[in-house]
Amino acid sequence: MDEQFVWVTTRRLRAGSLEEFERSWRPDPYPQGLRRAFAYWSEDGLEITGVSFWDSKEACDSWRDSEPEKQRRAAMAPYVVEEREGFYRGRELTVPQR
Template sequence: MEEQFVWVTTRRLRPDTLEAFERAWQPDPYPKGLRRAFAYWSEDGQEITGVSFWDSEEACDAWRASEPEAQRRAALAPYVAEEREGFYRGRELAVPQR
């Protein structure tokens, strides 16, 4: 199976800020090397986990160090109470057919 490069960020949001957070989240410009991105949020809207798939660790690092990403993170900061993030390598797991 193909190795994949994934950046995961989980944020605990300040109360009643999910909609404003989502508006500020959209990157501009769209990052080079970003293949796909997903967002998953808790039922209460207080926690959101972003999962992004990259061409390489270097592509992810270049975006993370860019000025547009610094500006985006500054725009998100008023809505974020806590943040955890990390870069991972992995692969899809084979799930038996039922």
Template sequence: MEEHFVWVTTRRLQPGTLDDFERAWRPEPYPRGLRRAYAYWTEDGQEITGVSFWDSKEACDSWRASEPEARRRAAMAPYVVEEREGFYHGRELAVPSGSGG
């Protein structure tokens, strides 16, 4: 099974700021070593979880220590009330066919 290197960040946002936060959230330039990224938010738009998949822990660490990431985090800061984050290793779980339906 393929191993994944994943960075997960969950942020609680100021009420009514999801659209502004999403504009500030987009990385520029696109990080090297980032394979794909997802964002999931609550119905009320006050909590958002970002899940990013990386080539390696080193690629993720390099981006997190970069100047573009520091600027991106500063741009997001006015909208964030609370933040939790962490790096994980994992794999896709095999789901038997015909289940969940």
């Protein structure tokens, strides 16, 4: 199976700020080397997890060090209470058919 490169970020948000946060977190321009991205949020809207798939760790690191990413993080900052992130390598697991 193909190895995948994944950046996962989980942010705890200020109450009632999910919509404003979502408007601020979309990258512009979209990063080179970004294959796919997903967002998952808690029922109460206080936590959001982003999962992005990259061509390589270097592509992800390049984006994370870029000026557009610094600007994006500054735009998100008023809505974020806490942030955790990590970069992972892995693969898709085979799920048995029932």
